[in-house]
Amino acid sequence: MPAHYQPSPPTPTPSKPNPKLLSLLLKAIIMTLLTSLFFLFLGLASATLLLLHISFSSHRHRRSSLPPTSSSGLPPRDLNTLPHFRLKRHARKNGAAEDEECVVCLDSFRDGQCCRKLAACGHLFHKRCVDSWLVKVAACPMCRARVQSNAGTKSSMVGLEEDEDKKLWGDLVGL
Structure with missing residues (x-):
């Protein structure tokens, strides 16, 4: 190398x-x-x-x-204090039409049906119809007048006979 x-x-x-x-x-x-x-x-x-x-x-x-609004319904205890009655045809006023009907269910009123006449406005309904309405809304279904639980008076109950009137008010006072 x-x-x-x-x-x-x-x-x-x-x-x-x-x-x-x-x-x-x-x-x-x-x-x-x-x-x-x-x-x-x-x-x-x-x-x-x-x-x-x-x-x-x-x-x-x-x-x-x-505060509670008018859209809130009546409590059941207040609803039970509202007056109701059995409808009698002879108790209707002369101006009332024979085919008058409940505006909630649209069924005609017949003798013996349990009804309510709201004291604030005077509108008439079947008891079961207006009760189901008043539980949801505490106002008249027709005119929206506020329903008071203590508004029922004897003058607002149409078609009551004297003994039914005493029985109804006795039941209400007994509650």
Whole structure:
């Protein structure tokens, strides 16, 4: 071999990163990111639920402080205090038509049917029809006059015979 040829020193090869170390580092970064996102969404969800709770509770408080409206019905105990009677044809006024009908059910009035005449406006209905209405709305179905539970008077009961009148008022007082 020639004397002038010298072998070159070996070049250092770049060191390869340890794959186990990279894998561990990547896992730590991903877990930190996922944990951060989890707590971020958890915080947003709890803030949203808290705002909804505050909104609904203030809405409920405002509703309960409002006075009852005419759209709220009569309680059953007040409904039972309203006068009712059995209809008699001879008790009708001369101007009343024979085919007069209940505006709630659109059925004609017949002798012996249990009816109510509302004291505030004087409109006549079948008892069961107007009772189902008054439970939902405390106003006359025809003219929307407010129905009072103590509004019934003897003059508002058409078609009562004397003994039925005493029996009815005796039952009402006995309640």
